[in-house]
Amino acid sequence: MKKFLTAIFSIACTTCALAQETPTSPLEFSGSVDTYYKYDFAKKSNIPTSFVSDHNSVSLGMIDLALKKKTGKASFVGEISFGPRGQTQSIPDAANNNSSFHIQNLYINYDFTDKFSMTAGYMGTFIGYEVISPVGNFNYSTSYLFTNGPFQNAGIKATYKFSDKVSLMAGLFNDWNLYSATRGVSSIGGQLMISPVEGWTAYLNVLSGADPYGYGTIEDLTTSYQITKAFKLGLNAANYDMADDAGGYAGVALYPQVAVADAVTLGLRGEYFKTKDVGAVLGTAYTGLTLTANIKSGGLTFIPEIRLDHNGDKPFTNKTGGAAPNAGQFSLAAVYAF
Amino acid sequence: MPPVYLSRRLFIIFIFYLMVFGMQYRLVLILVLLSFKLSAQQKQFSSDDNGKFIYYEVVEKAAGKDSLFLRANTFIDLYIKSLKKQSTTDTSIFAKGVMVIDKTILVASHPSGEVNYKFTFEAKDKKYRFWLTDFEYISYGRDRYSNYVPTTTVATPLEKTPGKLSAGEWKDIIEAAYSKTAKFADNFKKALATNQTEKQNKKKETISTKKW
Numbered sequence: 001m002k003k004f005l006t007a008i009f010s011i012a013c014t015t016c017a018l019a020q021e022t023p024t025s026p027l028e029f030s031g032s033v034d035t036y037y038k039y040d041f042a043k044k045s046n047i048p049t050s051f052v053s054d055h056n057s058v059s060l061g062m063i064d065l066a067l068k069k070k071t072g073k074a075s076f077v078g079e080i081s082f083g084p085r086g087q088t089q090s091i092p093d094a095a096n097n098n099s100s101f102h103i104q105n106l107y108i109n110y111d112f113t114d115k116f117s118m119t120a121g122y123m124g125t126f127i128g129y130e131v132i133s134p135v136g137n138f139n140y141s142t143s144y145l146f147t148n149g150p151f152q153n154a155g156i157k158a159t160y161k162f163s164d165k166v167s168l169m170a171g172l173f174n175d176w177n178l179y180s181a182t183r184g185v186s187s188i189g190g191q192l193m194i195s196p197v198e199g200w201t202a203y204l205n206v207l208s209g210a211d212p213y214g215y216g217t218i219e220d221l222t223t224s225y226q227i228t229k230a231f232k233l234g235l236n237a238a239n240y241d242m243a244d245d246a247g248g249y250a251g252v253a254l255y256p257q258v259a260v261a262d263a264v265t266l267g268l269r270g271e272y273f274k275t276k277d278v279g280a281v282l283g284t285a286y287t288g289l290t291l292t293a294n295i296k297s298g299g300l301t302f303i304p305e306i307r308l309d310h311n312g313d314k315p316f317t318n319k320t321g322g323a324a325p326n327a328g329q330f331s332l333a334a335v336y337a338f
Numbered sequence: 339m340p341p342v343y344l345s346r347r348l349f350i351i352f353i354f355y356l357m358v359f360g361m362q363y364r365l366v367l368i369l370v371l372l373s374f375k376l377s378a379q380q381k382q383f384s385s386d387d388n389g390k391f392i393y394y395e396v397v398e399k400a401a402g403k404d405s406l407f408l409r410a411n412t413f414i415d416l417y418i419k420s421l422k423k424q425s426t427t428d429t430s431i432f433a434k435g436v437m438v439i440d441k442t443i444l445v446a447s448h449p450s451g452e453v454n455y456k457f458t459f460e461a462k463d464k465k466y467r468f469w470l471t472d473f474e475y476i477s478y479g480r481d482r483y484s485n486y487v488p489t490t491t492v493a494t495p496l497e498k499t500p501g502k503l504s505a506g507e508w509k510d511i512i513e514a515a516y517s518k519t520a521k522f523a524d525n526f527k528k529a530l531a532t533n534q535t536e537k538q539n540k541k542k543e544t545i546s547t548k549k550w
Binding site for chain 1: 441449480490500503506507
């Protein structure tokens with residue numbers, strides 16, 4: 001064992017020294033690991049948004065591994081995850097397919113010019129503020145808008161960058177969240193990015209076509225503005241209409257964040273989300289308030305969070321199992337990005 | 339940097355050799371390796387009158403003022419993607435630059451942030467000076483497509499003392515920034531010591547296989 005450890009240590013030191021000689025590596029390698037503890041005030045899982053599902057348990061998020069390489073004008077990204085957050089709790093449901101992993105990104109990009117590029121493959125969706133990877137989110141739990149919207153899109157897209165302040169993307173996509181299409185390349189999507197002032201970026205998104213529920217159109221605004229050195233404000237608003245008045249949803253979420261120290265940022269997520277009426281069945285409205293802290297030390301982010309949700313139609317349960325209009329949870333998460 | 343580079347290489351080969359042939363020396367070697375790493379990390383930025391980090395060099399016994407100015411201009415034009423000219427006079431150039439800092443994991447790496455800086459060049463006859471200052475760091479994060487992009491528009495001056503939680507990471511960033519700055523300075527000095535016209539006119543040596 002001693003010999004093995006000594007050898008590993010020596011090789012690691014040597015490799016480190018070798019790597020320092022090369023200013024940049026042609027192959028990018030990165031990833032993350034996350035784990036959490038959640039306590040639900042109703043003593044059972046109650047809030048129906050994605051991830052952070054287990055009550056009173058130290059549970060796993062996922063391990064995520066990503067590779068990227070660029071050669072000339074061509075590049076690829078391959079990102080794969082293992083664990084509940086990146087596997088069974090992501091879509092497509094890996095467990096149902098007897099698969100033990102989930103592809104987060106797998107695409108090839110070609111920069112025809114400095115302004116024009118095309119990308120094909122399976123990518124994180126361009127819709128919405130939040131993403132599957134905990135590294136990309138401030139809050140550890142997720143919003144209703146994220147849970148009900150697309151997670152990923154397979155397709156081909158073209159992006160034209162008019163300037164650093166304006167770009168336009170248009171693409172053709174499969175139905176949401178599927179590695180291969182079940183109804184052909186059936187969706188069309190677009191994104192207009194504008195950056196009116198330094199620190200403010202806004203994305204106007206639209207995606208129309210096949211989705212897991214049928215056919216529909218989703219319009220989405222995702223924006224964030226670093227207003228001062230310490231204060232940042234994010235906003236996500238979306239409207240989703242299914243074809244033939246078969247339902248949909250609309251909602252808005254606000255993300256104010258304030259840096260209180262070099263390594264500590266506090267953030268609030270306030271969300272209003274309403275499902276649409278389907279015939280005689282009336283839609284239902286949720287409000288959610290999530291207070292989160294991000295405490296950073298190197299690659300580690302420690303995320304304590306408290307969340308309170310409300311719905312007048314009492315979709316939640318209380319400690320005794322009865323219907324309740326309110327739900328709450330407390331969680332502690334650790335996310336390490338490398 | 340060449341001597342450091344060379345000695346590091348030789349040192350690595352030496353380590354491998356002794357790993358195979360001299361088990362009893364391994365512990366000693368590991369300690370030596372650590373001290374080598376420490377000594378390699380000792381170089382750091384100096385501070386200017388305002389307490390800001392600065393990399394400053396004066397080079398004597400150089401070419402004429404006009405040649406130096408021309409060569410400096412050519413060099414900056416070559417670095418157009420990472421170094422943008424802001425203003426020039428007959429004898430000086432002021433530019434703003436950016437260098438990407440990488441985080442290395444074994445043999446692979448990824449960008450972890452960028453350091454913006456200001457570059458000043460001044461030429462006199464047979465000598466010149468240049469300095470880089472106003473180093474500011476912007477951290478990168480991974481976006482939804484797994485690309486590394488700036489996570490904020492708020493830049494932090496490199497000389498700022500961070501809190502305890504970020505101290506280790508900040509030290510690595512400063513070391514990486516210094517290393518890249520020193521390499522940039524070496525390239526700049528080489529460019530200013532080379533006559534570009536002569537270099538262009540010099541015929542590329544070709545090998546003919548027709549006669550032997």
